Amino acid sequence: MLVVAALGGNALARPGEPLDAAHQHEGVRRAAEALAAIARQHDLVVTHGNGPQVGLLALQGAAYEKVETYPLDVLGAQTEGMIGYMIEQELGNLMPFERPFATLLTMIEVDANDPAFKNPTKFIGPVYAKEEADRLAAEKQWVFKQDGDKWRRVVPSPQPQRIFELRAIQWLLEHNTVVIAAGGGGIPTMYEPGANRKLVGVECVIDKDLATELLARELHADLLVILTDADAVYVDWGKPSQKAIRRAGPDAPGTQRGGHSQGPDRQHRLAGRAHRLRRQEPRRDVAD
Numbered sequence: 001m002l003v004v005a006a007l008g009g010n011a012l013a014r015p016g017e018p019l020d021a022a023h024q025h026e027g028v029r030r031a032a033e034a035l036a037a038i039a040r041q042h043d044l045v046v047t048h049g050n051g052p053q054v055g056l057l058a059l060q061g062a063a064y065e066k067v068e069t070y071p072l073d074v075l076g077a078q079t080e081g082m083i084g085y086m087i088e089q090e091l092g093n094l095m096p097f098e099r100p101f102a103t104l105l106t107m108i109e110v111d112a113n114d115p116a117f118k119n120p121t122k123f124i125g126p127v128y129a130k131e132e133a134d135r136l137a138a139e140k141q142w143v144f145k146q147d148g149d150k151w152r153r154v155v156p157s158p159q160p161q162r163i164f165e166l167r168a169i170q171w172l173l174e175h176n177t178v179v180i181a182a183g184g185g186g187i188p189t190m191y192e193p194g195a196n197r198k199l200v201g202v203e204c205v206i207d208k209d210l211a212t213e214l215l216a217r218e219l220h221a222d223l224l225v226i227l228t229d230a231d232a233v234y235v236d237w238g239k240p241s242q243k244a245i246r247r248a249g250p251d252a253p254g255t256q257r258g259g260h261s262q263g264p265d266r267q268h269r270l271a272g273r274a275h276r277l278r279r280q281e282p283r284r285d286v287a288d
Helices: 021-039 051-063 072-092 130-140 166-174 208-218 264-279
Strands: 002-007 043-048 101-103 107-109 122-128 143-147 150-155 178-180 187-191 199-201 223-227 233-235 243-245 255-257 260-262
Touching: 002 021, 002 208, 021 043, 021 072, 043 072, 043 166, 043 208, 051 072, 051 122, 051 150, 072 101, 072 178, 072 187, 122 130, 122 143, 130 143, 130 150, 166 178, 166 208, 208 223
Parallel strands: 002 043, 002 223, 043 178, 101 178, 107 187
Antiparallel strands: 122 150, 143 150, 187 199, 233 243, 233 255, 255 260
């Protein structure tokens, strides 16, 4: 059976914890214990979030004023390598030495006309008090939105359209490799309008859950698992009427996961795609 498992960025580094290497190794180690049980019996592809990590890299880059801060596609590539390395190491410590691992830098195509570019919604980086968020917004022209009782930077999050490294992932799975791919939703890219097949990076962050769903569907996976630090998906989060949703289908109402808003549009997309994933035909070999 082929399992695609997604690790949330906050599951790797708990909110409020320092984003240093030691704490992130510990977060990956906790996740690896669950993943190893799957990998011992099944084919496994692991994806992961990178919101806290890519936001920290942006802050570190902005602090060094002699060089312009790297764009988000480059920072995303950096986090794919960093977090992939940690997952390989911690998961490899729990698996037989003979089982191969591979972290793949994964470029994913987005549409230049996606409406998300006009309405940033994707949280990245650490949380701030309102005063500090206002200061950074004025200083760096960043956009902030409320996340629980704190504030975080938000950036555009367009829909994933195509995974360029899909054939390489399929080949690695054919050779019994545990694959870490599409980290942070993948590296956002698009073909430059008016150019002849010129691929360029894009200043945005693709939603990790949507990119993972696309990857699972394209691989004809048998099971898609989205792991997070929250204990449930909720309706009316933070209100006396809040209710945990343990099972949902394509017509599920708008929900919130662990305090992070997951509005009706995105929830319906995920639920509908999961429904299609369950109904799809069996996985095909690369040669097909």
